[in-house]
Amino acid sequence: MGGDPGDGRPVSREEFARALAALGGFEPAPAIAIGVSGGGDSVALVLLLRHWVAEWGGSLLALTVDHGLRPESADEAAAVGQAMARLGVSHRILRWDGAKPSSGIQAAARAARHRLLGAACAEAGILHLALAHHRDDQAETVLLRLARGSGIDGLAGMAPVRADGAVRVIRPLLRFSHDRLLATCRAEGVDWIEDPSNRNPRFARARLRAARESLGGEGLDAGRLSEVARRAGRARAALEQVTAALLAEAATVHPEGWIALAPAPLRAAPPEIALRALGAALAAVGGPAHPVRDEALERLLDGLAEGQGGTLGGCVVRMRRGAVMVAREPVAVTERPTVAPGEAIRWDGRFDLRVSSSHRRPVTVAALGADGWREWAGRQAPKGVPDLPVPVRETLPSLWTGADLLGVPMIGMCYGFDADGQHPVDRARFCPLSSLGRPAFTVVSDRDGII
Numbered sequence: 105m106g107g108d109p110g111d112g113r114p115v116s117r118e119e120f121a122r123a124l125a126a127l128g129g130f131e132p133a134p135a136i137a138i139g140v141s142g143g144g145d146s147v148a149l150v151l152l153l154r155h156w157v158a159e160w161g162g163s164l165l166a167l168t169v170d171h172g173l174r175p176e177s178a179d180e181a182a183a184v185g186q187a188m189a190r191l192g193v194s195h196r197i198l199r200w201d202g203a204k205p206s207s208g209i210q211a212a213a214r215a216a217r218h219r220l221l222g223a224a225c226a227e228a229g230i231l232h233l234a235l236a237h238h239r240d241d242q243a244e245t246v247l248l249r250l251a252r253g254s255g256i257d258g259l260a261g262m263a264p265v266r267a268d269g270a271v272r273v274i275r276p277l278l279r280f281s282h283d284r285l286l287a288t289c290r291a292e293g294v295d296w297i298e299d300p301s302n303r304n305p306r307f308a309r310a311r312l313r314a315a316r317e318s319l320g321g322e323g324l325d326a327g328r329l330s331e332v333a334r335r336a337g338r339a340r341a342a343l344e345q346v347t348a349a350l351l352a353e354a355a356t357v358h359p360e361g362w363i364a365l366a367p368a369p370l371r372a373a374p375p376e377i378a379l380r381a382l383g384a385a386l387a388a389v390g391g392p393a394h395p396v397r398d399e400a401l402e403r404l405l406d407g408l409a410e411g412q413g414g415t416l417g418g419c420v421v422r423m424r425r426g427a428v429m430v431a432r433e434p435v436a437v438t439e440r441p442t443v444a445p446g447e448a449i450r451w452d453g454r455f456d457l458r459v460s461s462s463h464r465r466p467v468t469v470a471a472l473g474a475d476g477w478r479e480w481a482g483r484q485a486p487k488g489v490p491d492l493p494v495p496v497r498e499t500l501p502s503l504w505t506g507a508d509l510l511g512v513p514m515i516g517m518c519y520g521f522d523a524d525g526q527h528p529v530d531r532a533r534f535c536p537l538s539s540l541g542r543p544a545f546t547v548v549s550d551r552d553g554i555i
């Protein structure tokens with residue numbers, strides 16, 4: 105089933121309808137955006153979705169990202185627009201502006217593309233974004249992951265459905281070969297553009313493609329490789345289900361955002377499940393953006409068994425009050441430890457504060473602006489969350505959590521506002537203190553505005 109028995113034949117409307125139905129999750133007459141590079145795969149996806157929408161209802165918006173990496177890219181994007189117009193499909197060009205990195209350009213372009221496509225969907229109120237990855241892409245993904253020593257999750261390859269914020273990214277073509285997609289275009293007499301970067305051996309995928317093509321033969325058959333992905337995907341779903349059951353039993357989500365895991369069920373679980381539970385808890389508290397390598401999680405679990413904590417991907421994990429506590433790591437990200445009296449920080453509304461133990465770099469009460477401190481301390485109960493604009497209020501619990509995890513008592517937090525007292529969202533200053541009146545933490549922002 106991972107293979108594509110109809111090699112060489114165009115993909116039929118029925119086959120495509122089945123593939124789409126297998127993804128589930130469509131409302132009646134859905135609006136669907138399509139990432140269209142203008143290559144044969146994405147043009148075939150447009151053709152197939154166009155028929156599907158004609159039969160089942162809905163609307164399409166083709167989106168082309170102009171990465172601006174080659175002089176001819178703007179013309180190519182415009183040509184895609186003309187092709188879409190001929191097909192009667194709405195089209196938008198999204199430009200990747202701004203500085204381009206000198207290395208890792210493929211990865212940066214991909215990240216920018218996903219960001220732009222997601223933003224365009226959100227702007228248009230579209231929930232489904234269809235991409236034209238196909239069976240051979242999946243096979244290459246599996247090979248790439250094999251070469252990197254991935255486990256089950258990596259070998260499951262690209263997910264047919266993935267949530268990206270409010271947008272559902274769908275890949276309905278994963279079971280069809282590139283050849284069949286080109287045949288689909290040919291059958292309808294529609295041209296496509298060949299992307300030169302697909303053949304550029306500088307890039308990992310292109311290198312693998314070349315390797316796969318040159319080796320050929322049994323072992324690297326694309327159908328079998330995508331079958332690996334399908335089997336691994338099934339295994340992963342089972343493991344995730346068992347992990348969810350363990351978390352339901354063992355995890356308590358604290359209102360302040362950290363998670364406590366009961367150690368007994370964690371210890372009793374098979375290591376694979378315990379690792380996944382810990383990884384899920386880290387992700388849930390806003391931890392690593394990328395999947396953590398197993399070895400790092402293993403080290404952390406081993407350390408916990410011996411009563412030691414550790415940090416991973418911006419999070420702290422340690423034994424506390426008989427439970428494994430998982431929380432965002434309180435770390436300093438600035439070299440400026442002090443707050444000048446009356447100094448204010450700039451704040452863009454998405455305030456991301458971190459804290460650090462900073463006894464070595466003391467901040468004096470005087471430097472904090474004693475008035476602000478006294479005013480606040482007089483009004484707030486210790487450990488209360490001050491009545492602040494929402495983004496700030498969301499931030500404060502992580503300060504308390506940080507204090508708690510580091511075992512440093514905090515009794516107060518000093519902050520101030522502009523003279524008009526209107527709680528303007530772009531100016532505020534903070535400073536938590538220890539119970540001895542000495543600063544327990546330096547509060548810093550990892551944005552421009554630094555306390």
Ligand SMILES: Nc1ncnc2c1ncn2[C@@H]1O[C@H](COP(=O)(O)OP(=O)(O)OP(=O)(O)O)[C@@H](O)[C@H]1O
Nearest residue numbers: 139140141145146167168169214234235236237309
């Ligand atoms: N410039 C683009 N504009 C819009 N959509 C694009 C563009 N490039 C690619 N896509 C979409 O992404 C799909 C996959 O393309 P491609 O394989 O080149 O990218 P990728 O898988 O995201 O990156 P890589 O293959 O390097 O991991 C295309 O079939 C298409 O649906």
